[in-house]
Amino acid sequence: MGHKSWLGLLLLFFTTLATGGIALADGETPPARDPKQPVDEAYTAKIRKYTTAPYFSSPLVDYLPASKTVPTPEVVLGDVAGAPGILPYAEDVYKYMRLLEKATPRVKVVSIGTTEEGREMIAVAVSSEANLKNLEQNRQRLAKLADPRTIHLDDAEADKLVAESVPVYYITGTIHSPETGAPTALMELAYRLAVDESPYVREIRDGVITLITPVVEVDGRDRMVDLYKWHLAHPKDFYPPLIYWGKYVAHDNNRDAMGMTLKLTQNVLNTYLGWNAQVLHDLHESVPYLYDNTVGDGPYNAWVDPLLVDEWQMIGARNVADLTRFGMPGVFTHGDFDTWSPGYLMFLAAMHNGISRLYETFGNGGADTRERTLQPDEYARAWYRPNPPFPKALWSQRNNNNYEETGLLTSLHYFNENKRLFLKNFYLKGKRSIQKPSAEGPAAYVLPADDPRASVQADLLRIMLKQHVEISRATSAFQVTLPVKKEKKSAKSGDAEEKPKPASPTTRDFPAGSYVIRMDQPYSRVADALLDYQYWSPEDPQTTPYDDTAWTFGELFGVQVTRVTDSKVLSVPMERVTDLRPFGGVKGEGAVFAIDNHAEPALASLRYRLKDASIDAAEEPFQSGDHKFSRGTFLIRGVSRSDLDAATKTLGLQAVALASAPPIKSHAVRAPRIAYIHTWISTQSEGWWRLALDNLQIPYDYMSTQALAKIPDLNTKYDVILFPPVTGNAAPNAIVHGTPTTWGNPLPWMNTPETPNLVGKNDSTSDMRPGLGWDGLAKLQSFVRNGGVLLTALDTSQFAIATGMANGVTSTTSEKMKIVGSIVGTRLVDAASPIAYGYDEKVSAYCDDGPIFSVTSIIGGRRRHLGPEIKTRPTGRGTKDEPDFVIGRPASETPDEPEKELWEAPQPTDEQSFNNPRVIPLANRARVILRYADAKDLLISGLVENGNEIAQHPAVLDVPSGSGHVVLFSINPVYRGETENTYSLVLNTLLNFDSLNAGRKDADQK
């Protein structure tokens, strides 16, 4: 074919496109409205008015079909979906959905649970009347496809079910509260799906059950609407940023799909699996104009079925093509989002044999129409974005709604066209999950019955149950063969070349009662992903991981998890466990009760629960009968056996009655009065700490830095001030000064008639701007000086150092190091410190480029070197180890250089100590509790690059300050409900607040 004729054909093709609508595969229905169905002219006129340019819309949403019986969103909103100035509360969205349900048999609304603050969450099903009538039969068919064991993995039977079943496509909106557009888009989408008689929409209605949760973060939505209303009432003022979304966490509510700590995650997963849905499509707004980011970029999560990866590509590519055909600019599916972490809400589907999807559309953070100017990297052409967004555009919420609805409608249509394939894949992914032991393995994960941290093991298993993972308990003891570990070839070292011995397989015995998580179950994938190890290569082409690179639950919880490839494990006699029975209680006879310390967080709960009991901590390990007790063991008196039995049973702790108290040193373990402080800069990171304390039922007074500054004498009210990390490396200056108050208006965070939902169950202020202030800082300093304990982590630790509360500690940030949400090894340095009670020598911890602490023995001290550092003796007489000599004078002894480890403070030399008031007396020096492991042992899971920068440096420090203490963390010990292994470093500090010097070797020295 000649050049010209080819061009001619191409032209003809485009002409056809322009005049004859959309060219599609044979038999596909083009998107076009039904000419017989009247249009709601007034509504349609407003859609056009609020759309800022015709290309920001599509033939699917530039009109609204009229109905005599079904109300449009206007009845609730007072205007059309996406209208400027209008953001509905969740309640209004629900009201509309329930009006739809009343008006048409094509809509059904169900309640799916409540939030932490008690607000309702709903799901709205839209489909044909027949489909909704037959929901239960359809659900039973889908349930069989979801669990292929029920049909004995019979493909022919599966094909029959596939042919008869209507798939479920689940859409979730506005999990991120400042991303405000989804609720109105989803109201209108529900209307269209129920009412539109165009063949295109009718096919979706007849072929698919569309399930919609219009508001995922309901508590945050209502706060956001409040703020927007405040903004409308004060159009010239700055309005307060949304500092609280849900009760506990903000943006991280979309990082909870592993730990399942939040109600919204649990409710969405239960709905998704309860309906046996095939897709979970989560709506976000941060990228112009529509980024379907499930295709994104590598590395992809290593535990998902490759079938899912194909589905992402298929759906993503087609979705972009459909919107591009409509002439909508800025639609793309590749980009810098890697699909590695399974923490995102949408990933609940990926980990449960479904299809995860996520849209980033473009929102204005409210319903104002605004001129939006993009960054060069946002409007740049890229290979995957041949039609990028405009550098500048007038943008409206209606535009955003147009993109969201058009994307969803074309997705639903494509999904319906190919539903047999997707349903078959749904079955196949389940089948392949069940076949995991004989395919890629492993056969099972085993958690031994004799794990000393039984209560933590139970917490981990409870998460598995929330993930709908089946757990079994072995009814007899068993043995498995562990795979041969390949020895690394040792580097050639000198002349003695060692040949590695061929390792032989080892076995491991597990006692009866051990937990077995079988991999021959439909949801084996999620258990495998959460319990396995992650490796992110420093050479990965992806240089900016989007989120955490590791999550290995056995390490983060500090419980034993064995990956078993030996398929014999599957024939061990075992029984299903559907909930974890209470265990623990009191054993033996005697007047004193002992609870061994294995750094179980439940110990702290017990201390608060048994208010009147006297509890001591053993400062040394001891033995009683044949029972060995570790340092930190609780010795309990003054409580009845039955009360203790009840308390320990609910908490999963084992108490042993002793005839008498052991003859060792001990100190009282007291329940401190805690002031828990937050800033008005961010509550993201501290929210996870609050959630952990609430779950452990540890009481505290929650207050801002501003409120703290107003308390006249902190020491009379509190024993410990807990100052969890702020987020985003808040500078000390920001913590003290907050947001500038020399210009602008106050930013109130208060309940008012305009903002009835703002405060919820958290905190309030008349102006968010002021920080701790100099006065507050002075009070904090005097609190510590007078004997209080201040606990800090990450940026709040840097704040404590910068403000002179942690003498002898310096903090630097890394240069080339990359530890991105990884699990690293740490080592106990001072096991006698109460902060370390219950821990073994090696402690796995979560680290995200933590600050690099060093300790010194001189304030402002720095080693000075003149000339090159001499590490060995200089050239001279004798052998290497003999002393040199100088001609013509008596021999002199070379003084021994004190050898110091990297985590230790070097002793000041005689010269440095002479007349130097800045030398810190021994008893005032920082006490290193935990340090980072050596560089070679640093990586446990995830990414560690240039880890030598932080290797061996202190990870947890106890710094005496005046009569009090400041405790500093470089690791984040409390994070996303996933790090129970390190909770007790915080809890031990609380419980031993007035005995932190216990076991201190140099405490008496001056």
Ligand SMILES: [Zn+2]
């Ligand atoms: Zn988002």
